[in-house]
Amino acid sequence: MTWRFALVIEPAASDDPRHDFAGTFTVIDASAPALTVGELSTQRGDGVFESIGVVDGHAQEVAAHLERLTHSAALCDLPVPHLEQWRQAVAVAAAACGPGEAVIKLILSRGIEHGPTPTAWVIAAPAADNTSARERGVRVVTLDRGYGIDTPSRAPWLLLGAKTLSYAVNMAAIREAKRRGADDAVFVSSDGFVLEGPTSSVILRRGDVFVTPTPGAGILHGTTQLSLFDELERRGFQTAYEDVPVAALREADAAWLVSSVRLAVPVVAVDGEPLPFDPPFTGSLNAYLLSPRD
Amino acid sequence: MTWRFALVIEPAASDDPRHDFAGTFTVIDASAPALTVGELSTQRGDGVFESIGVVDGHAQEVAAHLERLTHSAALCDLPVPHLEQWRQAVAVAAAACGPGEAVIKLILSRGIEHGPTPTAWVIAAPAADNTSARERGVRVVTLDRGYGIDTPSRAPWLLLGAKTLSYAVNMAAIREAKRRGADDAVFVSSDGFVLEGPTSSVILRRGDVFVTPTPGAGILHGTTQLSLFDELERRGFQTAYEDVPVAALREADAAWLVSSVRLAVPVVAVDGEPLPFDPPFTGSLNAYLLSPRD
Known part of the structure; x- marks a missing residue:
């Protein structure tokens, strides 16, 4: 899977630590370094994710995936996902997908060790031919x-x-x-x-x-x-x-x-x-x- | 744990895919982005690691840790670690540790999805006060x-x-x-x-x-x-x-x-x-x- 699109969700100044980000997001280069070596996703697989199917730019069953992301986050004592922010991020990623089948992956990581916030990002790629x-x-x-x-x-x-x-x-x-x-x-x-x-x-x-x-x-x-x-x-x-x-x-x-x-x-x-x-x-x-x- | 030192082991042009890197390594800024969102360590916790204690710049029991890294890699069908390269990387990281207790972490990830090589890096930080x-x-x-x-x-x-x-x-x-x-x-x-x-x-x-x-x-x-x-x-x-x-x-x-x-x-x-x-x-x-x- 070569990720063609990526965005990172940024915390807002006002963010309540019990919830993840209500801030904005930044589209980044999916092939460029984006995560530090201190990321707990990479050190310990410490985070949760969802993979969403996309068909001709339409992200399938976003609500059900976000519900499960919220459930996974709760089981892992992660902050409650800010659903409206994730929905917007998925919409932007889906719009970048173009025609055919694609996949969008949502990742909510515990963040950098002892850091103040989780790390959250969304990536997209054309799907493999299934x-x-x-x-x-x-x-x-x-x-x-x-x-x-x-x-x-x-x-x-x-x-x-x-x-x-x-x-x-x-x-x-x-x-x-x-x-x-x-x-x-x-x-x-x-x-x-x-x-x-x-x-x-x-x-x-x-x-x-x-x-x-x-x-x-x-x-x-x-x-x-x-x-x-x-x-x-x-x-x-x-x-x-x-x-x-x-x-x-x-x-x-x-x-x-x-x-x-x-x-x-x-x-x-x-x-x-x-x-x-x-x-x-x-x-x-x-x-x-x-x-x-x- | 705030990682103060990091290096990435680079593949050599001649690397045999059954082994990890015989190449060189590059010291990087531990707080700067270094890993892409495509890293399988971060997407799936797909890799192996070791944590080595360091006391006054001396890395403890490096051989035993490298032996276990090799064992873990084999169980996960990862390339065989190139031990001399890892030993050198640990020595460089240990030298950067200074006096007191520290920790060096070795990470061998499956790399970027469908990528040609694993990703390997070494990080170091002062230890917590235990x-x-x-x-x-x-x-x-x-x-x-x-x-x-x-x-x-x-x-x-x-x-x-x-x-x-x-x-x-x-x-x-x-x-x-x-x-x-x-x-x-x-x-x-x-x-x-x-x-x-x-x-x-x-x-x-x-x-x-x-x-x-x-x-x-x-x-x-x-x-x-x-x-x-x-x-x-x-x-x-x-x-x-x-x-x-x-x-x-x-x-x-x-x-x-x-x-x-x-x-x-x-x-x-x-x-x-x-x-x-x-x-x-x-x-x-x-x-x-x-x-x-x-």
């Missing part, structure tokens, strides 16, 4: 996330419900999947329940019912999954949040990894065993996800 | 790390034996400890064994035997703990690596959190229950740790 993944699907392997399904609610300091910048494990899981000859991973709890992908939510189909693992402390509530569930209900399907045993994924009539930029990607194999997939139906889901959504 | 913690000790709370003690060896993608930049959980654990009226945390496995502190190793004393949890995939092997065990053996004590049930910590004759910069800090309470501590003995350990060590 056509092949959407049309031909991905092979996944299940990887143990190490926790029991009930652990996160007992141990909020594990930050499992927050979208933090500490994503080294998520990236390692994708590398492990590739080492095993697959394309992506699905995290499962140590007691055998499906959780989520390293960068996606999991939806599976059982007849005319679409199921996703119950979001909770251990599973990020996916903005794309929420939007797809609305659409599926409009189409007359049933949707459900359940504890999903790994066997249910293997026996599903179909399954998808869904996320804001890659959108709905059919799972065509789980741990080497093929899973049925339905290209026209997946195509219709992605046509919906590519339409302007707020 | 006198009070060393003399009066810290109250700790035990916090569930979520994993069973055997999980990490089964799931290397969890990177639990690597010192990665994804430290948001470690920082959240310290905040949780403070919320509970303590000073620091001790992570325990979900099956009730002592693991380590968020930024330290745990050593406990049982009579004349000093015990630390067996380092393995889930516990970082502490450089300071290793050095202290050597010293304790020289003084005629026994040392042991064991699986340490939480009860053994509560019933210990003494316990310490040990790390490269704060050094040996006595644990004076565990979950609100006082633990005996021995200031003169702890003082002798810290006198040793403050002496030049290679």
